[in-house]
Amino acid sequence: MLRPAWIVVMTVVAMALLGCADADRETATLVDAAALAEQGSGDNWLAYGRNFSEQRYSPLAQVNEENVSGLGVAWFVDLPNDRSLVGTPLVVDGVLYYEGSYNVLRAVDATTGELRWEHDPQVIETAGDRLRLFWDYSRGIAFWKGAVYQATMDGRLIAVDARDGSVLWSQMTVDPELPLVITGVPKVFKDKVIIGNGGTEFGPIRGYVTAYDAATGEQAWRWYTVPGNPADGFENEAMAMAAETWTGEWWKYGGGGTVWNGITYDPEFDVVYLGTGNGAPWNRRIRSPDGGDNLFLCSIVALDAETGEYRWHYQTTPGEAWDYNSNMDIVLADLPIGGRQVKALLHAPKNGFFYVIDRETGRLISGEPYARTTWASAIDPGTGRPVEVPGARYEEGGAEIYPSPWGAHSWHAMSYNPETGLVYLPTMDIGAVYSDSGVDIKTWESPDWAFLGTGVELVLDDAETSTSSLKAWDPVEQRAVWEVPLPGVWNAGTLTTAGNLVFQGRADGRLVAYRASDGEVLWRFDLGSGISAPPITYAVDGRQYVSILVGWGAAMPALGTSLSAQHGWAYRVHPRRLVTFALDGEVELPASPPPFFPQPIDAPDFVVDSALAAAGGAIFDGKCSICHGFGAVSGGSAPDLRASPVVPSHEAFVEVVIGGARRPMGMPQFSELSEIQAGALQHYIRAQVPSKP
Ligand code: CA
Numbered sequence: 001m002l003r004p005a006w007i008v009v010m011t012v013v014a015m016a017l018l019g020c021a022d023a024d025r026e027t028a029t030l031v032d033a034a035a036l037a038e039q040g041s042g043d044n045w046l047a048y049g050r051n052f053s054e055q056r057y058s059p060l061a062q063v064n065e066e067n068v069s070g071l072g073v074a075w076f077v078d079l080p081n082d083r084s085l086v087g088t089p090l091v092v093d094g095v096l097y098y099e100g101s102y103n104v105l106r107a108v109d110a111t112t113g114e115l116r117w118e119h120d121p122q123v124i125e126t127a128g129d130r131l132r133l134f135w136d137y138s139r140g141i142a143f144w145k146g147a148v149y150q151a152t153m154d155g156r157l158i159a160v161d162a163r164d165g166s167v168l169w170s171q172m173t174v175d176p177e178l179p180l181v182i183t184g185v186p187k188v189f190k191d192k193v194i195i196g197n198g199g200t201e202f203g204p205i206r207g208y209v210t211a212y213d214a215a216t217g218e219q220a221w222r223w224y225t226v227p228g229n230p231a232d233g234f235e236n237e238a239m240a241m242a243a244e245t246w247t248g249e250w251w252k253y254g255g256g257g258t259v260w261n262g263i264t265y266d267p268e269f270d271v272v273y274l275g276t277g278n279g280a281p282w283n284r285r286i287r288s289p290d291g292g293d294n295l296f297l298c299s300i301v302a303l304d305a306e307t308g309e310y311r312w313h314y315q316t317t318p319g320e321a322w323d324y325n326s327n328m329d330i331v332l333a334d335l336p337i338g339g340r341q342v343k344a345l346l347h348a349p350k351n352g353f354f355y356v357i358d359r360e361t362g363r364l365i366s367g368e369p370y371a372r373t374t375w376a377s378a379i380d381p382g383t384g385r386p387v388e389v390p391g392a393r394y395e396e397g398g399a400e401i402y403p404s405p406w407g408a409h410s411w412h413a414m415s416y417n418p419e420t421g422l423v424y425l426p427t428m429d430i431g432a433v434y435s436d437s438g439v440d441i442k443t444w445e446s447p448d449w450a451f452l453g454t455g456v457e458l459v460l461d462d463a464e465t466s467t468s469s470l471k472a473w474d475p476v477e478q479r480a481v482w483e484v485p486l487p488g489v490w491n492a493g494t495l496t497t498a499g500n501l502v503f504q505g506r507a508d509g510r511l512v513a514y515r516a517s518d519g520e521v522l523w524r525f526d527l528g529s530g531i532s533a534p535p536i537t538y539a540v541d542g543r544q545y546v547s548i549l550v551g552w553g554a555a556m557p558a559l560g561t562s563l564s565a566q567h568g569w570a571y572r573v574h575p576r577r578l579v580t581f582a583l584d585g586e587v588e589l590p591a592s593p594p595p596f597f598p599q600p601i602d603a604p605d606f607v608v609d610s611a612l613a614a615a616g617g618a619i620f621d622g623k624c625s626i627c628h629g630f631g632a633v634s635g636g637s638a639p640d641l642r643a644s645p646v647v648p649s650h651e652a653f654v655e656v657v658i659g660g661a662r663r664p665m666g667m668p669q670f671s672e673l674s675e676i677q678a679g680a681l682q683h684y685i686r687a688q689v690p691s692k693p
Helices: 005-027 033-037 123-133 237-243 555-559 610-623 650-657 675-687
Strands: 071-078 090-092 095-099 105-109 115-119 142-144 147-151 156-161 167-172 187-189 192-195 208-213 219-224 263-266 271-275 299-304 310-315 330-337 340-347 353-358 364-369 376-379 386-388 399-401 415-417 422-429 431-435 455-459 467-474 479-486 494-497 501-505 510-515 521-526 536-540 543-550 577-583
Touching: 033 187, 090 142, 090 536, 095 577, 105 147, 142 187, 156 192, 187 263, 208 271, 263 330, 330 415, 353 376, 364 376, 415 494, 422 494, 422 501, 467 501, 494 536, 501 543, 610 675, 650 675
Parallel strands: none
Antiparallel strands: 071 577, 090 095, 095 105, 105 115, 142 147, 147 156, 156 167, 187 192, 192 208, 208 219, 263 271, 271 299, 299 310, 330 340, 340 353, 353 364, 376 386, 399 431, 415 422, 422 467, 431 455, 467 479, 494 501, 501 510, 510 521, 536 543, 543 577
16 A cells, blocks of 8 residues: 655655664554554554544553552643643654644653644634634544644644644635534544534534545545535435425524534444534424424434445434434444344433444444433333433423433543443433523524523532432443442543553542442542543553543533532633653642632722623623633633623723733634623623622
């Protein structure tokens, strides 16, 4: 097979420059389909889920249940300019690659953390008004042959030379006029790289994925997840089939179905599985007024990897109306079921049911609740469809439903250990009251943000809810084998190893190691800042490391509310770091400040005008709450405005909000606002400050 010319050129140049490193070059791992298909030694962490299987299982066992209590910090890197860090680093032959804030890509020595190179794609410059949609985070990157692939939040897919960080090619994968962003991870297979995007809550958009030639960036194929306007003709037979399941003039609303996270390549069947998103808008009565399943929302869809042609689908939530997208990770595992080894696919989407699917046929093997599910009582094994609870579609007014739009499981990746046969699944128990009372479904127009058409209020005051746990789930028996409660609700993804271990970072800043077989806590380490990223493990020169990015982030810390604010991970108060552990690691981690709860500042001269505050509230909900938090209660992603000295000063506030004074730091510019509207915002924010007795 011919290697792309750039690899040949690069290798020659590198060999000339490095000379004595020739021997290393000979033994360097070729990251290709063969490498990504196998379990390997575990030395490398080659892909988001370590390899094609997405199992996040490592065969390394130097660190194990007997000695894990001896883990200490081997090295760390302070990341003072980073904020939300939720990504999975990759390790290839002793070099660790990861993305920081605004997709700044770095390569460091995996044994010391020493920086090799950094590539800044200048996201703030490129994003324009789409900065308003951003939560400033990325879940990770891909590696194929000699290149690292990153998808920037503003929608570019960029191939970077793994040796020096120089750009090989860059493609814009979205129409910059549409409210689409990328937080997800490009996936690679057979000289192709595939990426989706997100944005169903931001406006009328139609989900799709695009596959590109990994060497050139040329588009190979694109596949839409929902049908467009029939008058324009359908792209393929699958879209014609899907259109039969929609009613009314759905295309005017885009339909949704974005693929913002779960994409898994299966080398055994040469297919790509997509996990598709929720409807746009959420309310089916608006987007498809006479009902219908609305394919391919909230589904697993199998596509031919070569051509992008539809193979099969399984829809987890037909006629979606609760934001129950199926974007969660898709794990491949061979399971003993019914006396044979079944090539299965494991999926725990937001809707609270754990699905085991025969990935050869797309047929449901089993689906059982892994969390409280009051919208449906069961999955009918005959039809594979949920048995919905009457009233769950809030057709008779407000309905309290579990799970909430946060899901019983979000993108925080689960892991699967073939030794224990268990899936390690971070789960949440949060409810919400859904209602479309007062929404005229015939004339509905979307506000700036929140393309929902449904009112949603989280159930936050019930001591029994808004909890979370780590569940060790037996996918064959469909039951929890062990379960441990977790702090808050926003806990990170898991890693499991042949050392009979499960590692998980938590909302309270602890990285914890459990015995994989029974859930006993064997080791914990306080990292001094909320953790939202999953750990990885790798080995260099025979020494095993465990590495994790530390930086409270993603949607919940952005949207705020007490669910996030309860931990006291205030904006820029606590350290952001890349921390790596090894047995007998002896590096001292500098102490972190204790949890900090921003206190509203005094502004005795600022007298709140309630009418202005009310007007400002509507603007705040549409433009500000997505980063500064509902009710101006920051969850840690952005400053808590109740504590901001900028807010009481009209001049300073106008300079930031209308003038864009802090745009270089990522604060969007709202030049369309009048000074009167900015003033209304000030009054709204100050009205959220509790008055002194
Ligand atoms: Ca959604």
